[in-house]
Amino acid sequence: MSEAEAQPEDIPKKSKLPLILGLILMLALGGGGFFAVYSGMVLGHGGDDHPEEEIHVEALPDIAFVPISPMVISLGTEPSGRYLHFTAQLEVAKAHEPDMVLLLPRVLDVLNGYLRAVEVRELEDPTALVRLRAQMLRRVQMVAGEGRVRDVLVTEFVIN
Numbered sequence: 001m002s003e004a005e006a007q008p009e010d011i012p013k014k015s016k017l018p019l020i021l022g023l024i025l026m027l028a029l030g031g032g033g034f035f036a037v038y039s040g041m042v043l044g045h046g047g048d049d050h051p052e053e054e055i056h057v058e059a060l061p062d063i064a065f066v067p068i069s070p071m072v073i074s075l076g077t078e079p080s081g082r083y084l085h086f087t088a089q090l091e092v093a094k095a096h097e098p099d100m101v102l103l104l105p106r107v108l109d110v111l112n113g114y115l116r117a118v119e120v121r122e123l124e125d126p127t128a129l130v131r132l133r134a135q136m137l138r139r140v141q142m143v144a145g146e147g148r149v150r151d152v153l154v155t156e157f158v159i160n
Contacts, residue, residue: 063150064097066090068104070156071112075120084115084123087156090140096148103144110139123159 036042068088075082090107092100100107114136122128137152 062094064092064094065153066092066097066100066104068107068111071108071115073112073115075123075159081160082120083160085156085158085160086111086115086154088136089153089155090149091151091153092149096144099148100144106143107140110143111136114139120159129154129157 033042066089068090070085070087073084073086075084088111090100115132118132123132133152133154137149140149140152
């Protein structure tokens, strides 16, 4: 058994120096990479060298919002008492705001007629609002004239 006991002594121990050097190198590269990204040297803004230059901010477009009176629309032919509470605003150019205020009764009529014709199951679909907005915008643009109404912003759409 003397040979079996001699074999473990003959095997040299592995050095831990490569493991320690690898760990130190990993920490140094990680810290350097973090500093480079954090300070903006990598993936940063190229214009930070001249802070005295003014930052040009684009002005907001010259728009106005024309509120549409809240509408309560009965849904279906059943006397179940289900209603749609609908409120919206029209996004228009400031120059067309007086025209749209004048045309609001026509807009209300068109939206009321359209929303009464839509099926209840379509109104209950969570993705339907995008389609409904597009349809309502098209109808309002037909009433108001092309180029006057930019968007229909739905602020309340509740089915009771």
